[in-house]
Amino acid sequence: MKKRFLGGIAILGIALLVFTGCEKMPEAEIQQAQVAIDSAKAVGADIYMAEAFAGAQDTMKVAMEKIEEQNSKWFKKYSVAKAKLVVATTMANEIKEKTIVRKAELKAEIEATYAEVKALLEEDTQLLAKAPRGKGGAAIIEEIKTDIATTTEWIEAANTDIKDTEYLVVLDKMKAAKEKATSIKTELTEAIDKVAAAKRK
Amino acid sequence: MRRKRKLTLWVLSIFIIIGAVALYLFLTKQPAPLTETAVAREALSRAKNSKADIYAKESFAKAECLYDSAMNCWKRENRKQFYKRRDYTKVKTFATLSAQESQLAVAAALKKVNNFQVELKSKLEAARNMFNKYNSIFGDVPIPDKIRNENNRGQLLLNEAELAYKNEQFVACTQKAQEAEALLGRSYQYLKIHLQQYFNSYSTWKRQAEETINQSRARRSNAIVVDKFARKCYLYQAGNLKHQFTVELGPNWIGDKNHKGDKRTPEGQYKVTAIKSSNRTKFYKALLLNYPNAEDQARFNANRKNLPRYVGIGNLIEIHGDGGKQGDWTDGCVALVNSDIDILFRYASINMPVTIVGSLRPLSEILN
Numbered sequence: 001m002k003k004r005f006l007g008g009i010a011i012l013g014i015a016l017l018v019f020t021g022c023e024k025m026p027e028a029e030i031q032q033a034q035v036a037i038d039s040a041k042a043v044g045a046d047i048y049m050a051e052a053f054a055g056a057q058d059t060m061k062v063a064m065e066k067i068e069e070q071n072s073k074w075f076k077k078y079s080v081a082k083a084k085l086v087v088a089t090t091m092a093n094e095i096k097e098k099t100i101v102r103k104a105e106l107k108a109e110i111e112a113t114y115a116e117v118k119a120l121l122e123e124d125t126q127l128l129a130k131a132p133r134g135k136g137g138a139a140i141i142e143e144i145k146t147d148i149a150t151t152t153e154w155i156e157a158a159n160t161d162i163k164d165t166e167y168l169v170v171l172d173k174m175k176a177a178k179e180k181a182t183s184i185k186t187e188l189t190e191a192i193d194k195v196a197a198a199k200r201k
Numbered sequence: 202m203r204r205k206r207k208l209t210l211w212v213l214s215i216f217i218i219i220g221a222v223a224l225y226l227f228l229t230k231q232p233a234p235l236t237e238t239a240v241a242r243e244a245l246s247r248a249k250n251s252k253a254d255i256y257a258k259e260s261f262a263k264a265e266c267l268y269d270s271a272m273n274c275w276k277r278e279n280r281k282q283f284y285k286r287r288d289y290t291k292v293k294t295f296a297t298l299s300a301q302e303s304q305l306a307v308a309a310a311l312k313k314v315n316n317f318q319v320e321l322k323s324k325l326e327a328a329r330n331m332f333n334k335y336n337s338i339f340g341d342v343p344i345p346d347k348i349r350n351e352n353n354r355g356q357l358l359l360n361e362a363e364l365a366y367k368n369e370q371f372v373a374c375t376q377k378a379q380e381a382e383a384l385l386g387r388s389y390q391y392l393k394i395h396l397q398q399y400f401n402s403y404s405t406w407k408r409q410a411e412e413t414i415n416q417s418r419a420r421r422s423n424a425i426v427v428d429k430f431a432r433k434c435y436l437y438q439a440g441n442l443k444h445q446f447t448v449e450l451g452p453n454w455i456g457d458k459n460h461k462g463d464k465r466t467p468e469g470q471y472k473v474t475a476i477k478s479s480n481r482t483k484f485y486k487a488l489l490l491n492y493p494n495a496e497d498q499a500r501f502n503a504n505r506k507n508l509p510r511y512v513g514i515g516n517l518i519e520i521h522g523d524g525g526k527q528g529d530w531t532d533g534c535v536a537l538v539n540s541d542i543d544i545l546f547r548y549a550s551i552n553m554p555v556t557i558v559g560s561l562r563p564l565s566e567i568l569n
Contacts, residue, residue: 054249061242064272065235071279072233072287131527146346150353169373176360180353191527 023076025067029085033060036092045092045099047165048106052098056091063088106167110159113174117155120181124148127188144184151180234275234289237296241268244303253306255372256313260306267299317371324378325366328359328385335389338567341432341529342395343453348388355384396564399455402468406558409470413556414440423548425520427535429454429466430560430567434520434537436548443548446541449524451533455559458492458533460501460508461515466533466557467492473553476546477519485522485539488549492518520545520555 037060045053063084070076125148128141158173245268248254253261275292332355339352358381365374410426417424418440426435429450436444451464458467467490475481475489493501493514501514515533524536535557537545560567 051250054246058242058246065238065242068238068272068275068279069233069235071276072289074284143340143344143349146349147353150350151357154354154357168368168370172361172364172368173357175364176357179360180357194527195525197525 023070023078025071026078026082026085029082029089030064030067033063033085033088033092036089036096040092040096040099043096043099044103044164045095048102048167049095049099052091052095056088056095059084059088059091103164103167106171107162110162110167110171110174113171113178114155114159117151117174117177117181120178120185121148121152121155124181124184124188127185127192130192131188144188147180147184151177151184154180231287231289234271234292234296237293237300238268238271238275241271241296241299241303244300244307248303248306248310251307251310252314253303253310255310256317257306257309260302260309264299264302264306267295267302271295271299314371317375321366321371321374321378324382325359325363325374328378328382329363331389332356332359332385334568335385335392338396339388339392342392343455344388344392344395348391351384352388355381355388358384393568395455396568399559400564402457402559403563406468406560409556410558410561413437413470413554416554422553423550424554425545425556426561427466427520427555427557428561429468429557431562434535434541434545436545438548444541444544446537446545447524449526449531449536450529451531452529454529457500458497458515458518459504461513462532463515464532466531466535467497467518468557468559469494469496471518471555471557473549473551473555476549476551477521482519482521483523484519484534484536486542486546487519487521487534488545488553488555490518490520490555492516 037056040049040053040056063081066081066084067078070078070081124144128144128148131141131144155174155177158170158177162170241264245264248257248261248264253264271292274295275289278287278289278292281287344352358377362374362377362381365371365377413424413426414437416422417437421439423443424437426437427433427448428435432448432450434446434448435442436446450466451458453464454466456465457469458465471490471492471494473488474491477487477489479486481487493516497514518533520535520537520542522537522539522542524541525538526536530536
């Protein structure tokens with residue numbers, strides 16, 4: 001009787017093993033991929049590498065669907081999902097690195113443009129000294145000084161406390177200021193040239 | 202032997218029963234929602250590529266939420282041990298709705314981007330045209346620092362908005378274009394009001410200039426008309442335009458001269474009272490005018506009480522040389538380049554009429 005009972009239990013156990021499948025959910029891989037995606041986002045991948053980052057997120061979604069697809073089956077095989085998760089993790093890590101590089105490039109570009117604008121404004125100020133002066137020329141010079149002051153204020157404000165998420169915005173601000181500083185330089189150069197031409201006349 | 206057969210039969214029956222129960226319990230009621238979720242995910246990805254997350258925010262967020270609900274539902278169903286009890290209807294519904302919403306988001310985003318491109322392009326062009334149109338005037342009109350500062354900031358924002366447009370950042374572009382428009386609009390509005398007030402005297406200017414030209418025609422004599430706004434000096438001979446020269450004025454040239462030191466060039470009908478050659482003026486050559494005339498004196502007397510006691514009406518207003526400095530720099534005189542004053546000198550005589558007006562063209566014509 002005891003033998004029969006044990007036999008029954010053993011059979012039931014085998015049957016349960018067969019029906020409940022074999023492979024375990026790739027929890028570690030999911031965790032790894034999610035951490036990689038989160039850390040890529042934390043460095044600003046969604047802003048500076050938006051398309052590539054969306055691609056990584058999409059791969060993660062595909063992986064999760066593959067997992068649920070297997071979870072819907074009797075015999076679970078997570079190899080495809082695992083492969084996708086590895087791809088998502090690799091993608092996210094690469095994107096993170098690229099984002100850091102891109103941000104450094106943008107920061108360098110901001111610094112270079114800032115220096116360029118500063119130099120242009122310095123040049124404008126020096127040109128002001130050569131600008132046409134008459135009895136009332138000071139008023140015109142004051143006007144141009146206002147232009148230079150506004151532009152200087154603008155770049156200084158843009159260059160202060162640059163947030164990690166704002167490199168592109170700040171770069172555009174610097175470029176806009178560069179355009180303005182260049183137009184002041186053109187205005188001054190033309191005025192100086194005209195005076196020189198009038199003197200020659 | 203009989204006992205063994207009995208045992209086999211018994212084991213077989215248990216197997217069959219367990220198998221039947223298991224088949225009943227674990228058999229999936231319906232297929233997993235693979236297609237629906239894949240379609241929803243792809244639609245969501247398309248929506249993201251169309252920048253629906255920026256330009257159709259609500260719709261995109263809804264689509265994303267529906268996809269997440271589908272996935273959560275799917276997980277929940279898959280956690281049920283007995284396959285028979287798993288129901289993917291909701292998953293499929295959520296996924297289908299997500300795909301539909303994504304499509305709507307794509308359409309809305311594309312429409313918005315298209316509208317942005319058309320509207321912003323014309324908005325930026327209008328702002329740039331406004332800037333170009335007014336900027337030449339703006340540079341010549343004395344403007345308070347605050348207004349000039351606003352104009353500068355407006356110009357910087359317009360540059361920024363144009364860059365944002367180029368980079369297809371339409372939301373940022375809209376915001377910057379609006380700010381630029383407001384700042385530029387405000388400074389140009391100030392300019393417009395300022396000029397409109399100034400141009401109230403236009404009919405007088407027109408009449409005075411016509412009188413001078415007609416007089417030149419009738420007397421077959423020479424006359425000078427100075428257009429302050431155009432920075433031009435016209436020399437008439439027997440009513441015909443003989444020469445025109447570029448001039449420079451006092452920096453506060455808008456308005457009539459009221460008193461000494463206001464750096465304004467007077468407006469009115471004057472006469473040459475002295476012809477000064479190089480040894481009599483520090484400005485190469487000069488034609489002295491009879492400023493103040495009776496009208497100037499009367500205006501000065503009327504305003505006298507508003508002025509400090511030591512302020513006089515001023516004098517020594519001339520048309521002189523040494524011009525070509527760019528900008529307006531005189532104390533109220535009219536400056537010409539030396540080669541031009543040489544020409545003017547050939548036609549000049551004592552009592553030669555000189556009419557100085559704000560403008561010969563109406564403001565509407567200048568602003569358009």
